[in-house]
Amino acid sequence: xxxxxxxxxxxxxxxxxxxxxxxxxxxxxxxxxxxxxxxxxxxxxxxxxxxxxxxxxxxxxxxxxxxxxxxxxxxxxxxxxxxxxxxxxxxxxxxxxxxxxxxxxxxxxxxxxxxxxxxxxxxxxxxxxxxxxxxxxxxxxxxxxxxxxxxxxxxxxxxxxxxxxxxxxxxxxxxxxxxxxxxxxxxxxxxxxxxxxxxxxxxxxxxxxxxxxxxxxxxxxxxxxxxxxxxxxxxxxxxxxxxxxxxxxxxxxxxxxxxxxxxxxxxxxxxxxxxxxxxxxxxxxxxxxxxxxxxxxxxxxxxxxxxxxxxxxxxxxxxxxxxxxxxxxxxxxxxxxxxxxxxxxxxxxxxxxxxxxxxxxxxxxxxxxxxxxxxxxxxx
Numbered sequence: 001x002x003x004x005x006x007x008x009x010x011x012x013x014x015x016x017x018x019x020x021x022x023x024x025x026x027x028x029x030x031x032x033x034x035x036x037x038x039x040x041x042x043x044x045x046x047x048x049x050x051x052x053x054x055x056x057x058x059x060x061x062x063x064x065x066x067x068x069x070x071x072x073x074x075x076x077x078x079x080x081x082x083x084x085x086x087x088x089x090x091x092x093x094x095x096x097x098x099x100x101x102x103x104x105x106x107x108x109x110x111x112x113x114x115x116x117x118x119x120x121x122x123x124x125x126x127x128x129x130x131x132x133x134x135x136x137x138x139x140x141x142x143x144x145x146x147x148x149x150x151x152x153x154x155x156x157x158x159x160x161x162x163x164x165x166x167x168x169x170x171x172x173x174x175x176x177x178x179x180x181x182x183x184x185x186x187x188x189x190x191x192x193x194x195x196x197x198x199x200x201x202x203x204x205x206x207x208x209x210x211x212x213x214x215x216x217x218x219x220x221x222x223x224x225x226x227x228x229x230x231x232x233x234x235x236x237x238x239x240x241x242x243x244x245x246x247x248x249x250x251x252x253x254x255x256x257x258x259x260x261x262x263x264x265x266x267x268x269x270x271x272x273x274x275x276x277x278x279x280x281x282x283x284x285x286x287x288x289x290x291x292x293x294x295x296x297x298x299x300x301x302x303x304x305x306x307x308x309x310x311x312x313x314x315x316x317x318x319x320x321x322x323x324x325x326x327x328x329x330x331x332x333x334x335x336x337x338x339x340x341x342x343x344x345x346x347x348x349x350x351x352x353x354x355x356x357x358x359x360x361x362x363x364x365x366x367x368x369x370x371x372x373x374x375x376x377x378x379x380x
Contacts, residue, residue, distance in 0.1 A: 006298050008073075015074060019081040022054060027085040029349050035088040036202040040166050042089045050089065051121025057095045058119025060103070065111060066119035072235065076242040076297035083246030086203045086356055090124050093162035096239045098125030100232040101171045101182065105220035110184060114169060124166055128158040128209050129173035129229055136233070136365040138180055138226045143211060145174035145181055152176075152183060152218055153191070154211040160363075164207030165196045171219060172211065178223025183216035190214065201359035203352065231310060234317040237364050238300045241293040241320035244328040244360055248286045251335040251353045255279055258339055269338075278338060282331045289327040296320035311377070318374035322367040325360060332357040 008016075026046045035041060051057040059074050061067025068074075075096065082091060099118060102111050117123035133140050143156025154174050164170065170185045170192075185192060191214035197206045220228060256279055259270030269275050299316045332354040336343035343350040361367065 006294065008077075012074060012077060016077050016081060018054070019056070019078055020084070022049070023081055023085040023087060027087045029352075032086050032088055032203060032352070039196075041163075041196075041202075041205040042166075047089055047124075048121050050091070051119065055119075057091070057121055058099075058115075059095065060099050061115050061119045066116035071301035072238065073297045073301045075239060076293065076300070079239040079242040080246035080293070083243030083356075084250045086247070086352060088203050090126070090163035090166065090205075092204075092236065092239060092243070093126035093164075093167065094118060094124050096236050097127040097162065097232060098169065098171055100235045101127050101219070101228060104228045104231050105182060107220045110217070110219050114184070118169075123168045124163060125169040125171065126161055126163050126167040127171045127173075127229070127232065128161040128164060130158065130160045132157055132159045132208075136369065138229075141173050141175055141180050141226075143172065143174040145176040145183060145216070147176075148215070152216045153213045154183060154185065154216045155213060156211050158209040158211070159197070159206075161194070161207045161209050163205055164209050165194050165205060170209065172209075172216065173225055173229055174211075174216075176222055180226040180229070181222050182219040182225040182228060184219050185211070185214055185216045189216075199359060201355045203356055204359060230314075233364060234313050235300055237317045237321040237370070238293070238296040238313075240360060240363060241289070241296055241317075241324040244324040244357070245286070245290045245293040247353055247356060247360075248289050248324075248328045248331045251332050251350065252279075252282045252286045254350065254353075255282060255335040255338040275338060278334055282334050285327040285331050289324045292320040292323045315374055315377050318370040318377070321364065321370040322374070325357075325367045328357040329354075329361050 026049070035043060055068050056078050058067030059070040059078065060072065063069040099115065102115055114123060114125065118125055129141060130136055131140055131142055143154060143158065145152050145154055154172055156174060158172065168187045170187065172183045172185050173180055174183055191212045193210045194207045197208055199206050259275050259279060260268055262269045296316045299313045336350050336354060339348065339350055342348050
């Protein structure tokens with residue numbers, strides 16, 4: 001894929017315009033703050049619009065299963081715009097993690113059973129694989145799967161589960177005799193309990209999930225779960241990188257506007273050299289993050305195991321996750337510095353973006369973890 005030019009099509013630019021206009025109306029800051037205080041953490045009416053009127057939840061789902069059959073570039077565009085507005089919605093968990101897992105599993109029965117409902121906005125789904133050990137790799141999966149008649153039961157604890165407290169469907173990684181496998185568990189299954197976690201970023205919900213003999217259905221082949229999860233984790237970090245690029249751009253705009261509006265000593269603070277330099281450094285970080293996120297999305301759109309695209313995606317996803325995580329955190333912190341004291345207050349939106357940036361930096365693994373993955377993949 002290297003060497004081929006990348007540019008958004010007119011349809012993709014129109015998608016961006018449509019999503020941005022919708023979110024400006026559906027996710028203003030007062031609404032974000034309201035949803036932060038609710039138990040579910042999202043607005044079902046907005047979710048229904050995202051799925052129904054706009055068709056965003058089913059973007060990556062094939063048309064024959066109720067979706068749009070779009071590429072991952074379109075998914076990244078949507079994620080970037082959602083990151084700009086700090087949208088409170090289970091999009092990353094449902095449209096990326098769960099959809100990606102179902103599609104990659106190759107389980108046609110599970111796809112027909114769940115994907116149409118996901119595309120229609122009727123089913124919120126998520127992937128539960130990380131545990132309280134804080135590991136995001138195969139060795140961290142300790143939950144146990146045992147055969148019970150024609151089905152399976154699961155025992156263990158999952159943590160840091162995106163939207164796990166409201167999901168109608170949980171795709172759970174557990175260890176069977178054959179290795180790490182994936183299982184589908186309805187949200188109302190007996191033996192399943194979940195509770196929201198107290199987190200730094202109230203705009204994105206994480207949950208702890210307890211499995212005490214919960215009945216489950218095998219997804220894909222027994223023992224073949226980790227390659228699926230690894231691929232989906234790469235996709236999720238690409239979508240997250242796009243979100244981070246969108247959020248970084250939003251705080252850059254916020255800082256520049258404040259530097260123009262705020263007057264001290266009879267001058268706009270943007271005329272002071274220190275502020276100019278800080279904003280210039282922020283711009284460099286934002287543009288670099290955007291470039292990394294876009295290239296990663298392009299790789300994700302064309303990644304197939306047959307032509308080595310999966311390997312390239314793994315490398316580029318690691319670069320995008322590490323860089324965009326640190327760039328967003330740095331830009332969000334610089335934005336607070338430009339604003340001065342007011343940027344630290346609860347009433348100002350600067351700290352909301354900083355909280356999202358710090359939380360995203362650790363989601364799916366810290367930047368150092370992804371640098372290690374990159375080093376391993378290239379044989380360093």
